Amino acid sequence: MTPVELSRTVLHAVRRAVDDGELSVTVPERAVVTPPGPGGCGDYATNIALQLARAAEQPPRRVAEILRGRLLDDHRITDVVVTGAGFLNLSLESAASAALVDEIRRRGRRYGHAARPSGNSVELRCPAEVRAVVAADAVARLLRSQGDSVRVRYDGRPAPEWESVLGVDLRDGVDLRDGVDLSEVDSEGTDTDSADVTIRPVPVPVPLLVPVPAPTNPLPLGRDAARWALLHPAAHDRPRIPGDHLIQRETNPLFRVRYAHARTRALLRNAADLGFDPEPGPVSRTEELVALLGDHPRILTAAATHHTPDRLARHLVTVADATSPLLPAVLPLGEEKPSAAHRARLALAEAAGTVLAGGLSLLGIDAPDHL
Template identity: 65%
Template sequence: MTPVELSRTVLHAVRRAVDAGELSVSVPERAVVAPPGPGGCGDYATSIALQLARPAGQPPLKVAEVLRPHLLGADGITDVVLTGPGFLNICLDRGASDVGLVREILRRGDRYGYADRPDRPDRPDRRVVQLHCPHELRAVVVAEVAARLLRSQGALVRVSTEGFEPAWTSVLGVVVDAVGRAPAELPVNVRPVPAPAGVLALGRDAGRWALLHPAAHDRPRVGDQHLVQRESNPLFRVRYAHARARAATRNAADLGFMAEPGPVTGSGSGTPTVTTPLADAAPELLAALADHPRVLAAAADHRAPDRLARHLVTVADAALPFLPTVLPRGGEKPSAAHRARLALAEAVGTVLAGGLALLGIDAPDHL
């Protein structure tokens, strides 16, 4: 079960409780699920009971107690534990959940993590967002990428700036909808710490990364560290992990096998493979991939592309120890586990490529 599917399952539990007369509330359009916080447990937690407590006229813990049996009856959920004032901590069937996650990523492609049907212009609930920024390079780049993130979540967005330089388009590929002073009722609402001079000398990819990777309140660095091809450079690690994932697909084709989602920790005979890199890296990597939709939504809501950039580094750092385990070694023959690892590697490449595209950065297949 993917986080998106789990969110729908939580909403179905609310709907069943309402239909049974156990709760008197309007079923919300969205249920947020995220990794458990301090004091939590399980794979994911949701605060839906706290959200519904006031309209239901009941304490959050009582609402959570009502929802718990409806969640326990859902496929893929093995346990639900209540903690704190009413958090529902959900334990999943990890094997089925992990396979479902990889299938979902490969099915959605670079739109994994996007809101459902964000391309429908007739949706009456679509947010309309106006982003306006000063005549400053970093602000314009942040606003442009924030608009892409918001559109990925179904919003209609317009970006305007009080001034614009042609080089920002020719070097960094920046495009806005309007240039000039906005009406008094539209204040500047994108204003990160300005960048020092020298960003354009980095070129498109490194220049964008230098502006987008730091948080808005941090001053970006624009030195050559963004250009070096070594692991000390986060942008290099992200692009290198993507290139390694794509290379795994090419090399697997040469060996005569293709990706098929499944358990990644087995061998052809069904005996668990106990290689340390695989045992350590696969769960962390799967958790990072599962968190991608939440990160996209949060980055859009907070107009914070840096959240996505740092998340891509997290995915890459989890993927790099895993990727050497994908292909057979020595005299090994490709097994179901190798096909499953290849599917996970392809999911990594998909998430990294999609995330870099939202930042306006290329994801080369060869590096």
Template identity: 65%
Template structure:
């Protein structure tokens, strides 16, 4: 579907809402659709709800909620999410096709890596503070995944335990002269209240605790990051990955393997497919904005989207493996691949058994 065709689809949704008496507005001549901005989702976004809010006499968010069901049911649309004050983010069927799954399985953990920042030289500098250094390390990984050349420095040498426990490494420290041709960035997120606290957690839990919150938010360093239950986002991400790997092993025992084939956009896959297709954009955005927290939140979204799919992957009882089972297995494996690759960029392990 082209942007022009999608614009017509959006207008058709408005017209249907008007015909059904859910909106009282004049249908505009044009609906603007653009690639999603930061914090967006899917393939395209439209501000039509904000445009119609005043004539409709309703808040933009409410207008978006009225329009969403009409868009979800439109041909070629596989998912619609509302973000911000009322932007409608739309994922298209072409982005959710088996081709995306094939690409993920082909590229493996490097799916989403690109040359978007090739030729760019970035100098990342951090103060002598543990969270700043962990964010610097993850940001450097993201930038390198987009082919940027990265140099990292710090005011003073990292503490030995920061290197040993958190895997922190910088290229140089002290008074550093920055080349005028470099793109210089100082990483200065809101610090932890006391430096030693993150070291009370495991390496993976500590890194997640420092990377998952946005840079302006103060991280919570508590034992909650270690608990193995659904309330812990890191556990959900790693558990979802481990479950996908277990499904691959179990399917092999049953004598079948993954085949993307024709992937049905069932309710359980409605949110997963667009999230997988959106992964390359997330990596580029997180790298460009020096914001590994965007990747961490995206991984939580992928995990939450794949978990409902997993019970449907294997045949039940005397049921024989079918093309649908093979396609679902391919989709699950693709999700596991994205989770593993994303965790690696955050410097966190993705165990196959949990």
């Protein structure tokens, strides 16, 4: 069960409670489901009871208890626990993670991308400043992943090396959707909405007494490290250049993401040498990783909608950190024979690596199979 399907299931439970007369509320259009926070448990959590409590004129925990019974009627949900002020924490059957892994393996790096054109047309404008140009390039990639057609226009003349070194597409005003030039394609009847967006990351001002480092040229970092250095900080934060973006150690978030991906690819090679393939199935104690992989489509949509590639970058770091504990248990040890559990762990590791590679590609960063 994906987060989108789970959101629909929660709304269905609300609708049933309304139909049975236990709740007198307007059924919302959307129920937010996220990985559990501190004090939570299970695979996902939702605050729908807190959202409805005032309109229902009942305490949030009472609303949560009403919904709990209806959610347990769904065979795909194995447990529902009410915590805190009224959060619903949901545990899914193990087959749900297998279905998610199977979906990721089937869709590959396009997992989380829109299945069809959205009909939206977006024009991004940005000044000819290196951080703004790289950010606009990443935002354009994200928007295209969600089916939008995108034009990027520059106020000024970008430096040619921003294309040759940083991989930015400097074709001013070319209409693209997911990398396809639409300027000569008959798109009559496809674009139903249009928007103009200005991309210009501006760090918040610092107090006058605090020394501000002079801007540093990111080009010596090379394409991948430079793009990460410019995209990982939020728009209101100041990039750290040169920083530690080229250092291969755990203090470097980019290294953690690429290393986690490279390890998943190494495990696939090693498993092939041992004569077994990945096969989706239940994997114990991986709830956090499964929840993060399931949340990937929502992250892509949010990053595209709010023009925040940093949101995707941070998500990739979290996925990488949640993947690392799984990897040592993927291959059999010593004389141990490959089992269904090993195949399921390998499939989950492969799915995590696919999400990491797909996310990096949307940031314009390479995901090498070897580090």
